Amino acid sequence: MIQAPRGTFDILPEDAARRARLEGEAAAILGAAGYRRIETPTFEATELFARGVGEATDIVRKEMYSFDDGAGRSMTLRPEGTAPVCRAYIEHGMHKLPQPVKLWYLSSFFRAEAPQRGRYRQFWQIGAEAIGSAAPETDAELIVLLAEVLQAAGVGDVELHLSSLGTPEARVEYREELKRYLRAHEDRLSPEVRDRIDANPLRAFDAKDRATREVMQSAPTLLERLEGEDAEHFARVRALLDAAGLRYELDPSLVRGLDYYTRTLYSFESPRLGAQSEVGGGGRYDRLIEQLEGPPTPASGWAAGVERMLLATELAAAPPEPVDVFVAVADAAGTGAAFALAQDARRAGLSAQLELAGRSLKGQLRHADRIGARYVAIVGEDSHASLRDMSSGEQREVPRDAVIAAIKEAHP
RNA sequence: GUGGGCGUAGCUCAGCUGGUAGAGCUCCGGGUUGUGGUCCCGGCGGUCGGGGGUUCGAAUCCCCUCGCUCACCCCA
Known part of the structure; x- marks a missing residue:
């Protein structure tokens, strides 16, 4: 893999x-x-x-x-x-x-x-x-x-x-002072720090090695200089x-x-x-x-x-986008109409999702519920659609071309 | 690069001293011959990280290896 x-x-x-x-x-x-x-x-x-x-x-x-x-x-x-x-x-x-x-x-x-x-x-x-x-x-x-x-x-x-x-100029003098201090205590420094005395003496302050830390406790600091x-x-x-x-x-x-x-x-x-x-x-x-x-x-x-x-935070994710309508298909004859209805709904400013997985009607309703759809429009072969309010469970027959208006009326 | 811990289903994990892979969740279907949320039933899904060895037999024991992870180092 x-x-x-x-x-x-x-x-x-x-x-x-x-x-x-x-x-x-x-x-x-x-x-x-x-x-x-x-x-x-x-x-x-x-x-x-x-x-x-x-x-x-x-x-x-x-x-x-x-x-x-x-x-x-x-x-x-x-x-x-x-x-x-x-x-x-x-x-x-x-x-x-x-x-x-x-x-x-x-x-x-x-x-x-x-x-x-x-x-x-x-x-x-x-x-x-x-x-x-x-x-x-x-x-x-x-x-x-x-x-x-x-x-x-x-x-x-x-x-x-x-x-x-x-400033870098001011640091030059201090660096020399620090180098002299480090050399004076070289035997107690960790190998990595010792190797960097010339290249980057300031990094000795960063060391986690115990003996080195003790040495650095009394080292001259740039802040006081x-x-x-x-x-x-x-x-x-x-x-x-x-x-x-x-x-x-x-x-x-x-x-x-x-x-x-x-x-x-x-x-x-x-x-x-x-x-x-x-x-x-x-x-x-x-x-x-x-x-x-x-x-x-x-x-x-x-x-x-x-x-x-x-x-380091508990910051939660922004809540998912609401789904105004899920367009379900009752039988294969309705797929073309369902496709068109979903598109029309989006053009009208609604968020609309279409059944895309070939689920059974029961499966489609379950899916619509999971994604939090407010309405399900069930499209069949005739020119009507069943518009179901998913929170109340109420369902009514609406002419297919009146579905969008009906939803917008309920949720302006 | 060095050291410790861990690698079993998509996810979280069980699998005791070797006996032929399991649960929960998720997903799909059915119960409801066109209808969700609870419930019930079923299904999909695994080279047990990989290779080698021991053994009649290895997820389980041994060796090697890869990956993940924590730490050193360094930095955001």
Whole structure:
């Protein structure tokens, strides 16, 4: 049997209905804040991610689905949304629009990871990006919007972790300090952390290894080294969140695996999830546009995992569409008339379903009951139809061409 | 890539120490010679994940393999 590829899944009708609801909630919240929808291609030039996400990241090093497009160019199924949106911003000259340009998307992404609860190889994210503003208000607003989307999705009991990375220049000095500290305690670090001391020392804060964690407890943090405008920016973001009544925890160990982040950094964690507890997160990325050969442009944004939100919520599916009339056939002679009646009913604005499985009349009535049909019109060979009210059980003979009017009269 | 758990009908599962595959739900038909929701009867549906081995005999024991899943790692 051919199965869906490992780490992928089918979205069956019931699940699709839950997703449609989630999409509606997000569209309303983001739309009200002036964010407009954008969709970018499912695949992009590999170079976009190599440069945008960072050559040193796990995503680029081992998680991309890349392929040759047949003309010698390397393409990659998008592993994240920020770099493509920035590419579109640059390509369409959006720096000439009023800034910031506020965009949101709901798209699927692809990463070749080992699947587990809340982590898939094709997954969906809702994301929002505000490009062209360095203001701390932009970060705070984005965080508040993400909190609202999560709230509307039914993911209420989340914890917000907040940090700041400063600017890359400010980080250089700190990185050296951290490297010196790690080397001094090298013997107690896990092998993975030790191997990354030079490549990515900040990731040591992420380690789950016990001895490493103990070492990191007394490690110098970037948060305490923030100075000047970086410190002011962060203080302002915090003040705005405080004023908005949003609770958060300062988390100096918060480190994201994407290279493009600067300053503000955050994640929302849900205790209802397993090991993959992050439902959404993001931050500021003031250098990315420039790195992709656009004009120097500050920006900020986040992404939230659709599957993770759905795992952490009780959000019910939208109720199924009501069926005004089910057109049943009493004998084969009536099938043509039944077909026409169902179509006429739909043109008249009713929802109508037709018997399509060759069921017995008893079976047709049972089916009509299951799908919640309000009326059943039983069409036979003569020019009349039996119109049955399924809730009362009352049934009367009606001229076939008066069936629709009779239903509309009862349910205007 | 590494480790734990699990793979029996479309779904949820039973099948004890090996004896020749079962239930409930779903679906279809009938009871009502043209009529739903309850009830009754019947039917459709299974290479017991796959391969090999032990045995007179394997869903059951052994080995290998594949898949799913949770975790490490990483992240949404």
